[in-house]
Amino acid sequence: MKRQVGQVLAVATVVASAASVAWALTPETGAAGNVPTAAAGCAVPEGTSKRQLRGMWIATVHNLDWPSKAGLSPARQRSEYVKLLDTAVRRNFNAIFLQVRPASDAVYRSDLEPWSQFLTGTPGGDPGWDPLPFLIEEAHRRGLEFHAWFNPYRAAYDDKVGKLPAGHPARVHPEWTVKHEGRLYYNPGLPQVRDHVTRVITDVVRRYDVDGIHFDDYFYPYPGGGSEFADSAAFRRYGDGRKLGAWRRDNVNKLVAQVSKAVRGTKPYVKFGISPFGIWRNKSEDPAGSNTRGMSAYDQIYADAKAWIKARTVDYLIPQIYWPRGLAIADYKALVPWWAKAVRGSGVDLYIGQALYQVGSGGAWSKPGEMPAHLTLNQKYPEVKGDVFFSAKEVKRNPLDVMDRLSAEHYARPALLPLIRSMPKGTPSTPSGLRASGGKLVWAAQPGARAYAVYRTAQPDQCATDGRNLVAVVPASGSPAYQFKTGGVFHVTALDRLHNESAATSTRITLP
Numbered sequence: 434m435k436r437q438v439g440q441v442l443a444v445a446t447v448v449a450s451a452a453s454v455a456w457a458l459t460p461e462t463g464a465a466g467n468v469p470t471a472a473a474g475c476a477v478p479e480g481t482s483k484r485q486l487r488g489m490w491i492a493t494v495h496n497l498d499w500p501s502k503a504g505l506s507p508a509r510q511r512s513e514y515v516k517l518l519d520t521a522v523r524r525n526f527n528a529i530f531l532q533v534r535p536a537s538d539a540v541y542r543s544d545l546e547p548w549s550q551f552l553t554g555t556p557g558g559d560p561g562w563d564p565l566p567f568l569i570e571e572a573h574r575r576g577l578e579f580h581a582w583f584n585p586y587r588a589a590y591d592d593k594v595g596k597l598p599a600g601h602p603a604r605v606h607p608e609w610t611v612k613h614e615g616r617l618y619y620n621p622g623l624p625q626v627r628d629h630v631t632r633v634i635t636d637v638v639r640r641y642d643v644d645g646i647h648f649d650d651y652f653y654p655y656p657g658g659g660s661e662f663a664d665s666a667a668f669r670r671y672g673d674g675r676k677l678g679a680w681r682r683d684n685v686n687k688l689v690a691q692v693s694k695a696v697r698g699t700k701p702y703v704k705f706g707i708s709p710f711g712i713w714r715n716k717s718e719d720p721a722g723s724n725t726r727g728m729s730a731y732d733q734i735y736a737d738a739k740a741w742i743k744a745r746t747v748d749y750l751i752p753q754i755y756w757p758r759g760l761a762i763a764d765y766k767a768l769v770p771w772w773a774k775a776v777r778g779s780g781v782d783l784y785i786g787q788a789l790y791q792v793g794s795g796g797a798w799s800k801p802g803e804m805p806a807h808l809t810l811n812q813k814y815p816e817v818k819g820d821v822f823f824s825a826k827e828v829k830r831n832p833l834d835v836m837d838r839l840s841a842e843h844y845a846r847p848a849l850l851p852l853i854r855s856m857p858k859g860t861p862s863t864p865s866g867l868r869a870s871g872g873k874l875v876w877a878a879q880p881g882a883r884a885y886a887v888y889r890t891a892q893p894d895q896c897a898t899d900g901r902n903l904v905a906v907v908p909a910s911g912s913p914a915y916q917f918k919t920g921g922v923f924h925v926t927a928l929d930r931l932h933n934e935s936a937a938t939s940t941r942i943t944l945p
Contacts, residue, residue, distance in 0.1 A: 475896035483886075483900030484932075485848040486749075486784050486819025488528035489521055489828050490582070493551050494535035498825040503554035507562045510552075514568060518575050520829045524836060525844040527906070528578040530647050530821060531568060533637065536587040537602060537619070541565035541641065545633050547598040557598030565641050573642070576884050576908040578850060580645030580704070581637055585630050585688060587651060589617040602629060611664055614657045621653060621684040621735075622667035631691050638699045644930065645704035646696050650753055652685050652736045656728070681735035686744070693746040702857050702931060706749035708786050708821070709738045711756070711768055713775070723771040726762040742779050748853050750781060751821050755788035757797035758806065765807060773814040780854035784819040785811060789827040792835050801833040808843045818851040847906045849886060850932040861927040861935035864913075869942050874915040876938070879927045882909045886934065888924040889917075897924045898937050920944040 492498045499517060500510045521529060533540050538549035538556065541564060547557035552564070565581075572579040588603040589596075592612040597604050603617060609626050611618045619626045634646055654662060664681075672680045689707070696705045710730040714722035718729055721739075730736040741747045752772050756763040769785065776783045787807060791798045811817040822828055828836060852858070864885060866877035874887070888902040896902070905915050906928070917923065924937040 475899055483846075483849050483898075483903050484818070484851045486528055486782075486821070486851055487524070487526040487844060487848060488530055488578075488580075488784070488819070488821040489526060489825045490821060490823045491517060491529055491531040491825040492823075493532040493540055493549065494584075496551050499531075500552065503551055507560065507564075510560075510564065511567060515571060517825045517829065518571055518577060520825070521577060522575050524828060524840055525847045526828075527576065527848060527850055528580065528644075528821070529572055529825075530580040530582045530645075532582040532584075532649075533565065534583040534633065536584060536589055541637065543633070543636065545602070545629075545636060547601055556596070557601070565637075569642050573883070574908060574910045576906050578644040579642075580647040580706070581641070581643045582647040582649060583630075583634060584651055585648055586619045586621055586626075586653075587616070588619050591615060592617045611662060613654055613662055614660055616654075618654060618662075620664050620667055621681065621688065622664050622671055624671075627684075627688045627691055630688060631695050634692055635695045635699055638696055638703055643703060645706060645748075646692065647705075648689075648692075648707040650708055650710045650730070650734075650736070653681055653734045656733055678732065678735065682731070682737045682740070685735055686737060686740050686746075689741055690744060690746045704748045704853065704856065706747050706751060706782075707738070707741065708751035708753055709736050710734065711752045711754040711786070712763060713738050713771075724767045725764065727756075739775060742776055742781050745780065745855065747781055748855050749784060750776065751784045751786045753786035753788070753823070754807075755786065755791065755823075757791075757803050758810075759797065766810065769807075769810060769814060769817065773816040776816050782818050782851055782853050783816050784821055785817060787820050787822045789822040789832070789835070790824060792827070792832040799833075801835055801838060804835050805838045805842050808839065819848075846900065846903050848900070848903070849906065849928065849934070852932065856931050859929060859933050861929050861933060863936045864925045864927050864938050867923070867925055867938045867940045869917075869940070872916060874917055874923055874925070874940075874942070876913055876925055878909065878913055879935075881929060882913075882927045883930040884908050884928045884932075885913050886926045886928055887915045888926075888937070889919075889921045890924070891921055893922055893939070897922070897939070898926060898934075917942060 496502050499514055501513055535549060537546055539546045540549050540552060548559055550556040552560040569579045588610055592615055594604055594607060603610050609619050609623055611620050668677060668680060693705050696703050712723060712725050712727045712729060714729045714731045715725050716722045738750060754765055754768045756765055758765045772783055792804060797803050862879050864876045864879055885907045887905040888898050889904045890897050890902050907913055907915055920942045922939055922941045924939045926937045927935040
């Protein structure tokens with residue numbers, strides 16, 4: 434994630450079996466958008482949609498979020514991680530995006546790249562356990578979707594190749610790399626680099642039970658000291674008469690398409706998304722751009738999000754709109770409608786990246802109401818299907834009590850995950866055996882269910898399963914149950930890993 438806002442303005446071993454894709458999922462051929470959130474004829478008030486992605490990024494780079502420092506014991510690492518997840522659950526979140534590859538390294542056991550230094554303090558140092566199965570399992574146990582976050586092109590945090598572990602791809606293949614302003618990058622213009630990145634990601638998808646693959650906003654390097662990125666040899670070989678910028682954008686587009694194809698070909702139910710820089714292009718540079726005056730991702734880091742939307746090589750985008758309302762060069766109020774229009778009718782889901790780390794930093798961010806107002810504005814655009822917060826430690830820190838306000842004003846009820854048009858669709862089996870037992874609502878577990886949605890109404894209601902009535906999303910781990918405190922008519926549905934939803938089974942509970 435890009436944190437230096439002023440600078441940029443100026444210019445997850447588990448192999449999922451076939452049974453885990455429950456109920457013979459098949460690709461959807463219907464219309465764009467989510468399935469209806471209520472029965473036909475039900476009027477659902479604005480802001481009560483039951484489907485909304487609510488997530489947080491968990492950064493491992495420089496021990497920003499997890500683990501808090503290198504060299505902690507596995508037990509301490511596990512404890513810190515669980516606390517972050519429990520914070521997410523308390524806030525009614527339903528997804529996490531955890532950085533598993535900060536810089537051609539791994540927070541999981543890999544034969545392709547070395548262990549990350551952010552686990553042990555030593556590049557290539559074995560932490561004594563494979564964290565990723567635990568990280569995924571604990572997220573799923575709490576009903577959280579797990580997206581494995583990769584940085585595709587960063588090879589090392591300094592350009593001293595000799596300091597890298599033996600066997601590091603950049604040491605074995607120095608011809609793949611470019612030294613640039615003190616750091617080491619893989620050259621996006623080389624087919625071998627694209628193949629290596631795709632191989633690394635495919636390996637994770639194949640071996641671990643991740644729900645999504647995620648790229649951040651780092652493609653070609655951000656503008657820094659002004660030196661030119663030294664890819665001229667690759668450009669001469671592969672440029673094919675194009676202009677440099679067009680060639681660089683095509684290199685990124687090729688990687689995105691290649692990874693997308695690999696992910697879908699390995700496990701069709703695994704999502705692939707990117708969190709691009711918040712400005713595609715400015716209107717002064719392109720009539721199709723936004724009414725902004727900040728850095729252009731298209732022109733400066735060669736990231737063309739509109740091309741990914743058009744090609745349908747991503748399932749979702751999370752543009753990092755890290756600026757407040759009213760900021761002339763990058764107004765949140767101008768950027769949200771621009772991105773909403775960009776994805777409209779495409780089938781690509783749109784979530785907004787929120788700069789929680791900025792809250793309390795001054796200016797408009799000194800006002801506790803700024804970020805809650807972002808989510809209120811989002812409700813005007815049906816294309817916006819959720820938000821992701823940077824980063825996890827800020828969600829836990831709750832600056833200016835903003836998370837408390839979001840919980841009260843926007844996240845008071847839980848939410849199901851949005852249904853992305855490109856993802857498989859199916860009809861889960863309806864839960865059976867619904868009854869009250871010892872102050873709890875219990876029902877029989879359904880094969881393949883990831884979770885269950887519990888709704889409550891005062892009376893039988895054709896609109897029972899809309900967002901106004903959702904009281905809990907119960908993870909499928911253990912014996913399914915919901916502890917009720919009031920009587921009424923309860924309705925329970927089963928959810929698969931993508932939150933395709935079954936029909937409801939209902940029962941009335943009358944308290945003495």
